[in-house]
Amino acid sequence: AQTVTQSQPEMSVQEAETVTLSCTYDTSESDYYLFWYKQPPSRQMILVIRQEAYKQQNATENRFSVNFQKAAKSFSLKISDSQLGDAAMYFCAYSPTHSGNTPLVFGKGTRLSVIA
Amino acid sequence: KAGVTQTPRYLIKTRGQQVTLSCSPISGHRSVSWYQQTPGQGLQFLFEYFSETQRNKGNFPGRFSGRQFSNSRSEMNVSTLELGDSALYLCASSGTTDTQYFGPGTRLTVL
Numbered sequence: 464a465q466t467v468t469q470s471q472p473e474m475s476v477q478e479a480e481t482v483t484l485s486c487t488y489d490t491s492e493s494d495y496y497l498f499w500y501k502q503p504p505s506r507q508m509i510l511v512i513r514q515e516a517y518k519q520q521n522a523t524e525n526r527f528s529v530n531f532q533k534a535a536k537s538f539s540l541k542i543s544d545s546q547l548g549d550a551a552m553y554f555c556a557y558s559p560t561h562s563g564n565t566p567l568v569f570g571k572g573t574r575l576s577v578i579a
Numbered sequence: 580k581a582g583v584t585q586t587p588r589y590l591i592k593t594r595g596q597q598v599t600l601s602c603s604p605i606s607g608h609r610s611v612s613w614y615q616q617t618p619g620q621g622l623q624f625l626f627e628y629f630s631e632t633q634r635n636k637g638n639f640p641g642r643f644s645g646r647q648f649s650n651s652r653s654e655m656n657v658s659t660l661e662l663g664d665s666a667l668y669l670c671a672s673s674g675t676t677d678t679q680y681f682g683p684g685t686r687l688t689v690l
Contacts, residue, residue: 496677496678498678500681505683506667506683506684506686507681507682507683507684508669508671508681508684509681510678510679510680510681513678554622558677558679560677565627565635566612566624566627566635566637567612567614567622567624567671567679568624569621569622570621571621572621
């Protein structure tokens with residue numbers, strides 16, 4: 464079974480600084496998707512960024528970027544120029560790319576605090 | 580496009596009762612998935628529907644059931660509620676990109 468591990472239960476960052484959240488996963492599949500979702504206090508799960516395993520180029524969305532290391536099964540999220548609104552739980556998630564939608568497997572999450 | 584909507588947002592029930600939660604996906608999305616989120620177990624997959632058919636199912640007892648209508652709206656039902664069913668229930672829809680977009684959730688409290 465696939466598993467996703469987030470080893471940092473909590474992280475903090477100063478406003479305007481950069482922070483990196485870690486995620487490792489275990490799978491025997493060769494093609495899959497990886498995601499980072501953000502869950503603020505409102506509890507709405509918001510997609511931050513998506514990476515397709517067959518693409519070697521790391522995904523980027525504005526201040527958010529990933530470091531995808533397929534051989535190491537590592538998928539970290541870097542947040543640049545941190546803002547107060549970035550404070551939230553961040554979940555790393557995995558999904559294989561079989562035909563048909565398959566369930567997301569989530570890590571336990573990392574709670575990010577942003578200090579003004 | 581409007582996002583995923585879930586109703587109701589909050590629900591309080593007592594043990595033994597049953598509850599029905601509703602989810603309307605993003606327009607054009609045919610897949611709807613349901614997840615349970617609790618502090619102890621984290622996010623766990625319940626089931627997924629595509630074109631009115633259950634395509635995937637998680638490891639939950641038969642008290643948890645769901646269905647999908649022809650307009651892709653989905654409902655999930657929990658019968659004979661237990662205290663441990665208190666959770667945030669999240670619905671997600673996806674289209675052709677296999678990326679799941681979540682609704683705001685329904686917070687269920689069982690007393």
